[in-house]
Amino acid sequence: MPSLLIIVPLLGLIILNLPIKDVMKRCAFWFALVLFVAEILLAIQHNPLFWHNQLAKIDPFFKVSLSLDSLGFVMLLCVGVVCLASLLVARNTIREESSRFRFINLLIIASMGMNGIVMVRDIFSLYIFLEITAVASFILIAFDKDVYALEGAFKYLILSSVATVMLLTSIAMMLIVSGGTSFAAIHTALQAPNNNLIMVAIGLFICGLLIKGGVVPFHAWVPDAYSSAPSAVSVLLSGIVTKAAGIYTLIRVVTALFNFDPAMKSIFLLLGAISILIGAFAAMGQSDMKRMFAYSSISQVGYIVIGLGTGTFLGIAGAIFHLFNHSIFKSLLFVNASAVEEGLGTTEMDSMGGLSYKMPVTGTTSVIGLLSAAGVPPLSGFWSKLMIIIALWQSGSHTYSVIAIAASVLTLAYLLIMQRKVFFGKLAAGNEDLREAGLGITTASVMLAAIIVGVGLFFPYIFNTYVAPLQELIAK
Amino acid sequence: MISHISINTVLLTAMIIAALWTVMGRSLLKATIGLAVTSAIITILMFRLNSPLAAVFELSVCTGLITVVFVSTISLTKPLTHKEILEASKKRNRRFGFLPIAMIVTSIVLTLIKIKNNLIVPPATDTVTDVRQVMWNLRQLDMFGQIIIIIIGALGVIILFEERRRDEW
Numbered sequence: 032m033p034s035l036l037i038i039v040p041l042l043g044l045i046i047l048n049l050p051i052k053d054v055m056k057r058c059a060f061w062f063a064l065v066l067f068v069a070e071i072l073l074a075i076q077h078n079p080l081f082w083h084n085q086l087a088k089i090d091p092f093f094k095v096s097l098s099l100d101s102l103g104f105v106m107l108l109c110v111g112v113v114c115l116a117s118l119l120v121a122r123n124t125i126r127e128e129s130s131r132f133r134f135i136n137l138l139i140i141a142s143m144g145m146n147g148i149v150m151v152r153d154i155f156s157l158y159i160f161l162e163i164t165a166v167a168s169f170i171l172i173a174f175d176k177d178v179y180a181l182e183g184a185f186k187y188l189i190l191s192s193v194a195t196v197m198l199l200t201s202i203a204m205m206l207i208v209s210g211g212t213s214f215a216a217i218h219t220a221l222q223a224p225n226n227n228l229i230m231v232a233i234g235l236f237i238c239g240l241l242i243k244g245g246v247v248p249f250h251a252w253v254p255d256a257y258s259s260a261p262s263a264v265s266v267l268l269s270g271i272v273t274k275a276a277g278i279y280t281l282i283r284v285v286t287a288l289f290n291f292d293p294a295m296k297s298i299f300l301l302l303g304a305i306s307i308l309i310g311a312f313a314a315m316g317q318s319d320m321k322r323m324f325a326y327s328s329i330s331q332v333g334y335i336v337i338g339l340g341t342g343t344f345l346g347i348a349g350a351i352f353h354l355f356n357h358s359i360f361k362s363l364l365f366v367n368a369s370a371v372e373e374g375l376g377t378t379e380m381d382s383m384g385g386l387s388y389k390m391p392v393t394g395t396t397s398v399i400g401l402l403s404a405a406g407v408p409p410l411s412g413f414w415s416k417l418m419i420i421i422a423l424w425q426s427g428s429h430t431y432s433v434i435a436i437a438a439s440v441l442t443l444a445y446l447l448i449m450q451r452k453v454f455f456g457k458l459a460a461g462n463e464d465l466r467e468a469g470l471g472i473t474t475a476s477v478m479l480a481a482i483i484v485g486v487g488l489f490f491p492y493i494f495n496t497y498v499a500p501l502q503e504l505i506a507k
Numbered sequence: 508m509i510s511h512i513s514i515n516t517v518l519l520t521a522m523i524i525a526a527l528w529t530v531m532g533r534s535l536l537k538a539t540i541g542l543a544v545t546s547a548i549i550t551i552l553m554f555r556l557n558s559p560l561a562a563v564f565e566l567s568v569c570t571g572l573i574t575v576v577f578v579s580t581i582s583l584t585k586p587l588t589h590k591e592i593l594e595a596s597k598k599r600n601r602r603f604g605f606l607p608i609a610m611i612v613t614s615i616v617l618t619l620i621k622i623k624n625n626l627i628v629p630p631a632t633d634t635v636t637d638v639r640q641v642m643w644n645l646r647q648l649d650m651f652g653q654i655i656i657i658i659i660g661a662l663g664v665i666i667l668f669e670e671r672r673r674d675e676w
Binding site: 037144 | 568571646648649651653656662
């Protein structure tokens with residue numbers, strides 16, 4: 032059954048590009064919409080009977096071995112929701128039908144790549160799907176072909192290539208040690224007493240993933256790529272691409288393959304704390320909305336890494352839950368940035384003010400997004416940050432928990448500054464005719480805001496249904 | 508036996524020439540083709556050395572790599588004038604002129620000395636030796652991945668070429 036999440040989009044993509052493009056161009060949006068909604072529904076319906084029994088013959092037919100667990104379902108949900116939001120934003124921001132058609136093609140490919148990353152249990156296949164996602168992202172960043180977009184794409188390409196070399200070298204070393212590339216074979220081989228080759232392989236693999244995840248000190252490409260990409264692409268990149276390609280993969284390999292020893296935990300704690308602080312301080316000094324959100328992403332990814340660094344169930348579950356929450360609230364903030372950019376043609380905050388009067392939906396959902404990012408109760412971001420901070424305290428990392436709390440205050444400060452400059456205060460001259468962005472953007476922002484509020488209010492149900500089953504990661 | 512060795516030697520020589528062409532060529536697009544040829548020869552060598560799994564891996568990496576390089580070459584470069592081509596060619600020859608000599612010397616040295624290899628390599632877990640079986644049974648998912656990467660490459664070329672063509676008009 033999981034193979035359908037790759038096969039169906041692939042077949043759809045081929046059909047969409049048959050030589051009857053005028054018809055297909057009109058169908059592309061609706062096909063992608065159905066695809067992402069179906070993915071969301073399938074991820075929510077994570078009943079093993081449905082996934083493994085009802086359609087059990089499909090995977091053997093295609094001779095592929097894919098697997099889904101509780102972490103996989105959370106990630107599939109993130110992929111579906113963020114791709115849907117990106118698609119809706121593109122409907123308003125990419126006006127030319129041909130360009131939108133190509134964007135949708137690339138979006139479907141990126142989603143296939145991320146679905147593959149989530150479901151594979153073979154380290155070489157994982158590399159292939161990471162590359163699919165990276166190449167699609169590169170073309171998407173350069174989509175507008177202006178100077179800034181090309182610069183952002185170039186930085187992403189260069190650093191992503193460095194990460195690729197590291198990952199490939201590491202995979203080759205693991206193949207030497209284990210004789211195979213499946214997770215099971217590598218896990219067994221890595222249980223042997225530590226030797227230098229294994230240590231180097233693990234180090235290279237983790238560095239490669241940290242580059243793809245944009246964690247400090249490997250974050251140089253993030254601000255340029257996020258801020259220079261078209262709005263719909265920024266939503267996709269910040270919401271899910273870096274999370275799936277970097278952070279999810281890091282969590283997966285650390286929990287399933289490597290021996291999660293104290294040295295590794297200390298490194299994650301340190302890198303997480305540095306990311307949180309540098310991201311937050313850098314965000315403070317930004318005057319461009321998208322760049323501020325990009326640095327904010329670096330800071331929030333730090334929370335995920337620091338949670339992983341605790342090595343406890345609560346910490347890792349908190350990290351995964353924060354990954355989900357960050358995907359949603361950061362996508363919301365970027366959707367709102369695209370609404371503002373559509374209206375004003377810029378994301379420079381110094382020239383804005385009072386937009387809430389003209390864009391009430393965007394202004395209101397922006398408040399929900401920023402409060403969730405800052406960890407204000409009862410929104411979803413509060414619960415995941417709370418889990419991470421409690422896990423840090425319980426594991427004896429008191430200093431790191433204080434850093435996490437202090438950085439939350441910083442997050443609230445810089446996002447409130449953004450809100451005041453952009454949405455509150457007096458309406459800037461010349462913006463009297465401004466109106467709410469199109470239906471696509473508004474629908475996306477309302478959907479994401481509703482998820483933030485819903486997850487926050489129904490946290491006990493969410494915890495029991497989606498977070499508690501993550502215990503199986505530690506049990507493995 | 509001798510014919511096996513001579514075929515492998517011919518392939519190795521061809522690989523070195525293709526690799527040198529990749530590095531020393533003045534055109535990025537030709538260098539991309541050179542890279543593809545180098546990778547294809549390595550793949551054939553691995554098949555011949557009874558390592559079909561490594562050969563399929565090389566093929567997969569090559570597909571992705573060529574796509575990335577090809578698409579980035581198209582998007583990030585502009586055609587040079589005749590004068591610029593000549594200057595670039597001179598600079599490149601000065602910079603990499605030593606490479607063929609270095610390659611020949613290294614090859615001779617490696618042929619004469621025997622390198623001691625202490626690495627203990629476990630037996631491969633996959634014992635299939637038929638390349639078709641490796642590609643279509645063991646690594647079916649990677650084949651799907653390669654198809655997707657080729658589609659992205661084609662899309663990238665369409666998007667970026669069309670934009671350039673429009674600019675030229």
